Amino acid sequence: MKAGNIEQFKHLSQFRDLKDLNNNMEAFLAEHKKDFTKSELICFKALLRFSVKVVGVSNISISKLLQAISERFGEVSESTFHRMKRKAIKLGILTVYTTHRKNGSQSSNVWVFNRFLNSQTIDTPISDTKQEKVAKNQENIVEQLTPQKTNNLLETNNLSNKRNENVSDNKYLVDKLDGSFTSSRVPVEFRDLVKCFYDDHKTIEELWKVIHIQTYYLSYYSLDDRISLAIDSFKQMVRNIKRGRKIRNIFGYFWGIVEKKLDEEYKSIICEVA
Incomplete structure (x- = not known):
């Protein structure tokens, strides 16, 4: 695959819009969050943040992504990112395409998030x-x-109705x-x-x-x-x-x-x- 502007990879997007992407990723993480370490989750969510111009697709370089993570969350190693990548691929939520420049050298990968929810159904x-x-x-x-209004009749009760007054007071206290x-x-x-x-x-x-x-x-x-x-x-x-x-x-x-x-x-x- 030839390297290029992110716009040329629009055909790889599997989502209608950003909301559709978020629905799918939320459903995925609800089931598989336990499969990632805290640092791996940071990498996963950071990559997701850079997949909005073309929804669900990014061509950010690993070095730039790790730099963005370090500025916000602290340093995360490249090996941690690659562990996250392997897990995400194995779980079917991520597909990675290699790209090459005109001279044949390898350029940044294209990261494509896959659907987790059936596109033929109402997502959620x-x-x-x-x-x-x-x-x-x-x-x-x-x-x-x-606050619920207190009953005026209860407010005028005398001491013989103390028990009822206590009930009214308790109700009033809950609201306050x-x-x-x-x-x-x-x-x-x-x-x-x-x-x-x-x-x-x-x-x-x-x-x-x-x-x-x-x-x-x-x-x-x-x-x-x-x-x-x-x-x-x-x-x-x-x-x-x-x-x-x-x-x-x-x-x-x-x-x-x-x-x-x-x-x-x-x-x-x-x-x-x-």
């Missing part, structure tokens, strides 16, 4: 469900966070739990930042849910990536509010900030591999 029922949940979440998120009661699914770093401004467990959990939904299909995103995205986005939201921005719905506004940051990241990746 989960993806459709998630899309519905996103829309529903956008519409109902305020209602979900609105502070940030220390946030679900363990929310990273501590994000929880501790948000509770300085919104010390309510539901608010913190719903803000993190925005991150979870927005990055659901980004299989190359690590937990640290999600935390960094969440913290940067929240800081930007707080900064804008402090500067006088009027916001009716912090969750919808936060969603917009996160979405814009992901769009900017996508454009930067495109530029990197151009």
Whole structure:
């Protein structure tokens, strides 16, 4: 195969779009993540990051890929990359084509990710469900966070109805739990930042849910990536509010900030591999 611009390898792509690629890679890693070491996974996900201009195809050189990894995660050896490559090929998720220059010397390989999901089926029922949940979440998120109203009759009960009052109080307390009661699914770093401004467990959990939904299909995103995205986005939201921005719905506004940051990241990746 002759070496050339990445555009000439478009015919090797097996995916409709970036979302289709991410769905397949997420499904693959759900089953085979255990087959790779931590360093090998870093190599796998880094190669995936450089396979977006032509979806699922890259011709980045190993040296450039390892340099990009070292700048972000620390040094990873070339032998680690080759171990990842052999495993990925054996598992059927990666095909490697050698290319040659006009003078016959070998050039960079072409890395082609293969489908893991059947292209004749709807890739994942989960993806459709998630899309519905996103829309529903956008519409109902305020209602979900609105504390339930206490019963006025219970508030006027006398001491003879103390037991009923206790039940009402307990219900009220559940709705008013502070940030220390946030679900363990929310990273501590994000929880501790948000509770300085919104010390309510539901608010913190719903803000993190925005991150979870927005990055659901980004299989190359690590937990640290999600935390960094969440913290940067929240800081930007707080900064804008402090500067006088009027916001009716912090969750919808936060969603917009996160979405814009992901769009900017996508454009930067495109530029990197151009």
